[in-house]
Amino acid sequence: MSQNYTDTAHRLIHQSKRSQLTNTLYKYDDASIREITRECRYLNTQINQSIDTLSNLTEQSLLDSDKPSLAQLTILTLCAQRNKRCLLAYHYHRLTKLASMYWQSGGALAYLLNEHDAGGIRDDISPSELDFMRSYSQLVTQYKSPFLDVVDITSTSLEPPKDLHVSVRVVRDAGLIETQGGPVDFRIGQRFMVRRSDVERLLVQGYLEQVD
Amino acid sequence: MSRRNEMLASMDVDDEEDEMPSIRPSTYGITERQKPTYDMNAISSSSTKPMLDIDELMEAETPECALTQLIRAWVAERGAPVLLEWQGEMVDEVMSQVEEQTKIVDSLKSDDRSTDEEHFQLILVQTEVERAKYVITSYVRARLSKIEEFAQYITLNPASHRNLSGIELSHARKYWRLVETHYQTSILQGLPTAMRGLDDNHNGKSMIAEPDQDTAVFIRARRNVGEVQLPQQSIQLEKNDNYLVRYRDVAYLIASGAVEIV
Amino acid sequence: MALAAHIKHSLTPSELHFIATSEYAVEIVPNFSMGQIRLLSGIWGPFRPPAKAKVPLWLALDLKRRKRCAVVPPEWLTVDHLQEKLKDETSDGQYADLPFRYLEISKAIIEVAGDDLDNAAVIRSLLMDIRQARQTKSREGVLKMNDTGMAMTGISQLEINELRPFFVQSFGVMRKLGGAHVPANAAQSSQSQSQSQFTLDEDGWDMSGI
Numbered sequence: 001m002s003q004n005y006t007d008t009a010h011r012l013i014h015q016s017k018r019s020q021l022t023n024t025l026y027k028y029d030d031a032s033i034r035e036i037t038r039e040c041r042y043l044n045t046q047i048n049q050s051i052d053t054l055s056n057l058t059e060q061s062l063l064d065s066d067k068p069s070l071a072q073l074t075i076l077t078l079c080a081q082r083n084k085r086c087l088l089a090y091h092y093h094r095l096t097k098l099a100s101m102y103w104q105s106g107g108a109l110a111y112l113l114n115e116h117d118a119g120g121i122r123d124d125i126s127p128s129e130l131d132f133m134r135s136y137s138q139l140v141t142q143y144k145s146p147f148l149d150v151v152d153i154t155s156t157s158l159e160p161p162k163d164l165h166v167s168v169r170v171v172r173d174a175g176l177i178e179t180q181g182g183p184v185d186f187r188i189g190q191r192f193m194v195r196r197s198d199v200e201r202l203l204v205q206g207y208l209e210q211v212d
Numbered sequence: 213m214s215r216r217n218e219m220l221a222s223m224d225v226d227d228e229e230d231e232m233p234s235i236r237p238s239t240y241g242i243t244e245r246q247k248p249t250y251d252m253n254a255i256s257s258s259s260t261k262p263m264l265d266i267d268e269l270m271e272a273e274t275p276e277c278a279l280t281q282l283i284r285a286w287v288a289e290r291g292a293p294v295l296l297e298w299q300g301e302m303v304d305e306v307m308s309q310v311e312e313q314t315k316i317v318d319s320l321k322s323d324d325r326s327t328d329e330e331h332f333q334l335i336l337v338q339t340e341v342e343r344a345k346y347v348i349t350s351y352v353r354a355r356l357s358k359i360e361e362f363a364q365y366i367t368l369n370p371a372s373h374r375n376l377s378g379i380e381l382s383h384a385r386k387y388w389r390l391v392e393t394h395y396q397t398s399i400l401q402g403l404p405t406a407m408r409g410l411d412d413n414h415n416g417k418s419m420i421a422e423p424d425q426d427t428a429v430f431i432r433a434r435r436n437v438g439e440v441q442l443p444q445q446s447i448q449l450e451k452n453d454n455y456l457v458r459y460r461d462v463a464y465l466i467a468s469g470a471v472e473i474v
Numbered sequence: 475m476a477l478a479a480h481i482k483h484s485l486t487p488s489e490l491h492f493i494a495t496s497e498y499a500v501e502i503v504p505n506f507s508m509g510q511i512r513l514l515s516g517i518w519g520p521f522r523p524p525a526k527a528k529v530p531l532w533l534a535l536d537l538k539r540r541k542r543c544a545v546v547p548p549e550w551l552t553v554d555h556l557q558e559k560l561k562d563e564t565s566d567g568q569y570a571d572l573p574f575r576y577l578e579i580s581k582a583i584i585e586v587a588g589d590d591l592d593n594a595a596v597i598r599s600l601l602m603d604i605r606q607a608r609q610t611k612s613r614e615g616v617l618k619m620n621d622t623g624m625a626m627t628g629i630s631q632l633e634i635n636e637l638r639p640f641f642v643q644s645f646g647v648m649r650k651l652g653g654a655h656v657p658a659n660a661a662q663s664s665q666s667q668s669q670s671q672f673t674l675d676e677d678g679w680d681m682s683g684i
Contacts, residue, residue: 037402044404081414084407087399088419095391099360103353103476128397135390143383147352150307156349158477160492161342164335197342279514283496290485309514333511339536340513343496350489356476428645430626430634432574442623452574454634456624456641458649474574474634 005043005079008035009086016093025097028126029090036083043080047073098125098133102140106204107154109137155201166196166203167211174207278305279344284472286351291473292466293427293459295358298377303348310344313337355380358423363388364410365422425460431471440465484638490631494578495532501546502527502534531579535586545587548573551580553593556600563607569628570604577605577632612637 012032019026050073101121105112113133114120125133144153174186179198186192186207202208285299317334320326326334359366359380366372366384373381392410400408412419437449442461449455449471465471485493496515504521511519518529526546529537537543549555550572562570573579580601588594612633624641626634 033398034402037399040403040407044406080407081412084399084403084412085414085419088395091395091398092391095394099476126398128394131397132390132394136387139383139386139390143356143379146379147307147348150310151345151348153349153352156345158350158353160488161339161346162488164339164342197345277515280496283493287485287493306514313514329508332506332508336511336533336536337513340515340533343492343532344514346492353476360476426646426649428642430638430641445623447623447625454626454629456626456645458623458645461623474631 005039005076006082006086008032008039009083012036012090013086016090019097020093025094025101025121025124027124028094028129030126033087033090036087040080040083043076043083047076047080050076094125094129095132098129099136102133102136103154104204106201107137107140107152108201108205109133111205155204157200157204161196164196165193166199167191167193168199168203168208169211170207171209172207174202177202278302278309279347282306282344282347282351286347286354288466288473289351289354291429293429294423294425294463295355295362295372295375297375297467298355298380299351300377303351306344306348310341310348313341317341356383359384360387362421362423363391364420368411368420425458425463427459428456429459429462429473431455431457431462431466432474433471435470437465437470484635490575490578490635491582492532494575494631495535495582496530498531498573498575498579499528500531500534500548500583502529502537502543503546504537504543506542531582535582538587538590545583545590547583547591548579550576551583551591551597553596553600556597556604560600560604560607563604563611567611569608569611569626569630571628572604572630575631577601577630608633 012029015026015029018024050069054069054073098121101112102109112120113122113130122130140154147153168191170186170188170190170192173188176183176185177199180195184192184194186202191211196203199208203210282299282302285296285302289296317337320330320334359376360383362372363384366376366381367388376384395410396408400410410419431454433449433451433453433455436451440447440449440462442457447455449465454474459466462471466473503526504523506521507523508519508521510517513533515530515533518533519527521527534543534545538545550559559570559572562568580597584591584594584598591597608630612629629637
């Protein structure tokens, strides 16, 4: 460890900030996480040694001659705490980002992860984050069930409705979709006038684009 | 209270929080009180009743429709730093009305004898139904967003439970458990035992995110309130007055509906 | 999170539009004949031209878009009335008496039913002038701000929304400082900050998307 304590943790936080500013999810930084936890364990050993040394001293000698050790102990402790806070903040920031991506996708987890396509986030998240996403998706599904026969809170847009019908252009093939006026085959490039509620999900997920 | 409302408003999950409601009521009886009719022609134009006037509807004595109340609850929820009381009955009422309206629309749509006028009315009804669905969604999600943000605080503070519905409380607990598990697996188990806590409080900075009651809110008086005591002054709050105040100082007025957050 | 961050802390322009069109009612002159209609928001009609009918603004705008009615402008949305309000606005320290959501309502009506207004262009520019006069007042309001409560009599919804991020933050800072009143120099600097906020929307009208 040639660098200063908490340097890696600060780099991690800068990453979170950059992610926030650019609204992008970066790849999970496994290497840094490991380095920081290792640093924490090392700091902890140092802290315990300092405590052992200090506790062997009498009250008087503690005040008189060993102020440097006390200062050292304080710094080590603060560094360890700082590291932990940065780790938690980094992970928390990613979880909220993942959750909002889940809502933005209209609650379509498979689509969001999109394991076979380069567009998915599957490769950017840690195994534990994947577990979180799967469980979170189940949680939301449970939560929304009592509302479901009136409204699906994951697929309804948070943009206030202005018109009952919207004019849309197909940006990606969506296949055969059941609408109030019967099934419609949405093929790329086509334009339709459809009921907003029939295609809300496709709009949210980016299959269709609203044209005004 | 209808069946759904029992689920949304008062289901007690304290003991069996992992049990989610699974029975969907097949009918929503608004049986205790008079069931409102949503037949669009129910009130004929030759009725002897005076035509309902908007100004009259606006009067405090006339109960507002559930949708208007829900819109207000939604605006308040968006403006408040804390979770306000869950308006289960309002949500339930609007949902039942939406279902009723949808039923009428469906039956008239498939009926060949429906007149042009009826078809025109259907479009208007559907337009409003979409608006109502939007309000429900935005209201529920505004709350969910706060519930997740303060999940740990909610889990640890029983006093915060009274403003939550059963499924909301259950969601808060389960959500916090997910986050906790993720922290354990990804960070804490790699740290020394002494550093594995999730409720540290260093230098006055608590790890537990708590709603900030001191946040400033813009309020508008819905009726004459009279004198209101703030920490360093007292103000006269008359109908339609706007004030910028600390949430904590007017929380009781917001709860009573005397003022609204705008 | 279930709400995107940008809409979490204040209402978006399209949400304000939604609220105003739900809450406000206007008169229309329908060009179709129909009995009463029962909606979630109430019972509306009957529609018997040339009699006027009072309906929620969203319904009026919807009917107007379908070319089924003319919107009767509210009495405050006329050249005469607005000229008077502009005079009040510039001569009096108070905000002139206009509906709480006057900007959202007028914008919606002008956009969809501009042809039903007498002289929509003049009305539009009067509204812009009023809005600018009111923004000046809001800036002055910053000086009177203290950390327990602040009267904003007559302020409108949209103005609140514009001021919210700045005022709410200042309020928090003042509380931390623990002073009941802003010291003069702090007020000066916050004033200059607030000015930069307002110049973001110089024309005072074209709020994105309302």
